Amino acid sequence: MCVGFTRHNHEATGPASHKPPxxxxxxxxxxxxxxxxxxxxxxxxxxxxxxxxxxxxxxxxxxxxxxxxxxxxxxxxxxxxxxxxxxxxxxxxxxxxxxxxxxxxxxxxxxxxxxxxxxEQPQQQQQQQAEVRDAEPMTTVNVEEAFPNQDAAVMDTPPQAQEGGAQASSASAPETDDMAKSYPLERNGRFHNPFDTFDMKEHSRFGRLFKLLFDVMTKDESNIPSAAVLDETLPVRTPDMEVLRSPPTDRMHVTWCGHAAILVQMQGQSILFDPVFSERCSPSSYFGPKRYRPTPLRLEELPRIDMCCVSHDHYDHMDRESIRTLHRLNPHMRWFVPLRCDDVLRDAGVPASSITQLTWWQESTVTLPNDNGDMTFVLTPAQHWGRRNTFDMFKRLWGSWCVIGKDQRFYFTGDTGYCRAFKEIGHHYGPFDVAAIPIGAYAPRWFMKPHHINPEEAVQLHKDLRAVKSFGIHWGTFKLTIENYLEPREELEAQTKAAGLAPDEFTTMEHGETRAYFPLKPTPKEDEQVIVV
Structure with missing residues (x-):
């Protein structure tokens, strides 16, 4: 690269006219x-x-x-x-x-x-967009428009063409549902949040980068102790493999595998959410956030996995090595992802025919074997964003998941800031038997508020969803932010008490713990049973 500069002529001559270098x-x-x-x-x-x-x-x-x-x-x-x-x-x-x-x-x-x-899009314009979209129920044509050159194997085939396979249908609400739905905005091939609570103007100031670095360097209160202390404060259980290898048909089993990785078993099926089993949630195995609590199970120890749902493309929720191993161990498994997240799966070796992509409020129904009925997967909104490298921010959609079974309903939040969408989800699909809600990685608040809820907002989200039971995820595994490593659990206990919730209504689980949840109308003593292994 050639760069010119001005040549200076000096009238004086001799060594005395030049300053020493x-x-x-x-x-x-x-x-x-x-x-x-x-x-x-x-x-x-x-x-x-x-x-x-x-x-x-x-x-x-x-x-x-x-x-x-x-x-x-x-x-x-x-x-x-x-x-x-x-x-x-x-x-x-x-x-x-x-x-x-x-x-x-x-x-x-x-x-x-x-x-x-x-x-700064006017609220009235957003409302008009929602009304127009609600008037015309969304179908799989949206997927085809988003992927005009994609193989037909990725698309959901019509219900009549599928015998016992995944069926994609519109998620239009019944005529009696009067609450509008929020849909993602898309400009220039990138998705954006439609919520006025997702305000990035504070982040637009160049000096905020230095403020964030200053907070991280001077206000880090995570205080992660030694492994011996962690074994007492955050114990890791060894799950009962006999229980996990026999998915129930009359109730729901939920096992927390650390951070946002959850194993849900219902109607004889095993469903995995946001599988991250690597030592680091990073594009490299040599740097990035490293787990300070081990996984209670190795991928090879998991039972047969039938379906897997991914909420978004961040590395602490979508790990390529875990995906590759899961596909090798369970080649029959069906994957459910938001729009345009399929490229990560295909790079890990998952064939396009095993992937179902959905947008917000779109449903995919699976007919289960052994006369276990149907199970519907719905991608619902979340206030977050997606990114895996320098150039792909907002290119892949993000969301949360509703799993609707014959007798029970499960909700998985993923990552989100608090927004109006959860009242919409609770209105259209609630109440839920069980909800997995994030409670960690929320400090410094001025920076994380649009992206991650704190325990106080998690309690409000629990109410908006009309969840019968909830448990906290997205904490106690990776050091991602600067709050104390036990603060999410302690703050959740304080907030549930202040909100007047029952002591067992919204709690936390230990790593590797399995809980059994019965349908919404059991006898009082069967409302929840904790399996101690």
């Missing part, structure tokens, strides 16, 4: 500082563009940021290897910094315009 250590320090500023600014550009700019702004911003970064690295290497003068290096660094500042000002304006278009 600064010491080598000073030159090196100045160059390292200049390079550090460029690196921080370029990282900020990428973060700022990906989290704030509209889709049309992301790629140019990222490319320009990478060019500035590579230019800085090449200049620094050139100065060290070829020994350019201190004056030339200073001018080159100053020129690069000025170019970046001019670009940043243009990018800030672009971001503000994108924010106004994305997050």
């Amino acid at each position: 600064p010491p080598l250590q000073s030159q090196l320090l100045c160059r390292v500082l200049a390079l550090s500023i460029d690196v921080v600014c370029c990282v900020g550009v990428s973060w700022h563009s990906l989290f704030v700019c509209d889709a049309s702004c992301v790629k140019p911003a990222t490319i320009h940021g990478r060019r500035v970064l590579l230019g800085s690295l090449s200049r620094f290497a050139g100065h060290q290897l070829w020994g350019r003068s201190h004056r030339a290096s200073s001018q080159l660094q100053l020129l690069g910094t000025r170019r970046f500042l001019r670009f940043l000002s243009r990018n800030q304006l672009c971001s503000q315009q994108a924010l106004a278009a994305r997050f």
Whole structure:
């Protein structure tokens, strides 16, 4: 890359007219500082563009940021290897910094315009969109429109063409349902939340990145102790494999496998949610958040898995190695994912014919063997986002799951901030026998509130869903945020008591614990039975 700079002519001659060059250590320090500023600014550009700019702004911003970064690295290497003068290096660094500042000002304006278009949509317009969509029930045509070049094997075939297989149908509410449904917004191939509670304007300020780093470095209260202390405060049980190998038909068994991984067994079927069994929830096995509580079961020890539901594409909910192993052990298994999450499964070796993609409020019904009836899977809304690399933010949909059986209903939240969608879900599909609700990874609150609920909001979500029983997930396994590792459990106990809930209405489970839940109309003593193994 050629960069020009002004040549200075000096009228005076002789060695006395030139100032002696600064010491080598000073030159090196100045160059390292200049390079550090460029690196921080370029990282900020990428973060700022990906989290704030509209889709049309992301790629140019990222490319320009990478060019500035590579230019800085090449200049620094050139100065060290070829020994350019201190004056030339200073001018080159100053020129690069000025170019970046001019670009940043243009990018800030672009971001503000994108924010106004994305997050300040009038409420009346959103309501009109919901009314229009409710008037025309959603069918599998939406999947075909989203994937015009996709193989037909991925699409849900008509019910009459499937004998005992998965059936996709519309999730239109009965005529008596008068509560509007929230649908995802889509612009330029990217999904967006329709909720006014998903406000990213605070994150648009460039200085917020440094505030987040400051909070993480100075206010980290996780205080994860030694393994011996963890064995007392967060014990890991060994599940009873005889119980797990015989899925019940008259009740529901739920086993917490850590974080958001849950094994649900009902109507003779075993259903896995958000399977993450690796040591790290990261694109690499060498860095990223590492679990401080082991999995109670290895994938090879799990019983036969019939279905698996994934809420979104984040690495702590969608692990490629776990997916690859699950498919190898259970090639018959059916996968249910939000729209456009199928590429992660296919990269892990799952055939397209085993994948069912759904959008919000869309249903897929499976006819079970052995006259066990039908089971319906519904992808319902959640206030979150998706991303697996630098360039694919918002490209894959996210959501929560309703599993509707013959006698019982189960709800899996995934990740979410609090929004109006849960009253809609409770209205259209509640009440639920059991709900799995996240209670951790919520601090610092100013940053995490749009993405993750805290225990207080989890209690409100439990009420909105009209859940009979709930238990907390998404805590006590990976260090993702800065609250104390036991705070989610302690705060949940305080919030349930303040809300007047029964002591066993919304609780937490131990790793590897299995609970049995009976249908909604049992005898009083059979309302809930905890299996101690």
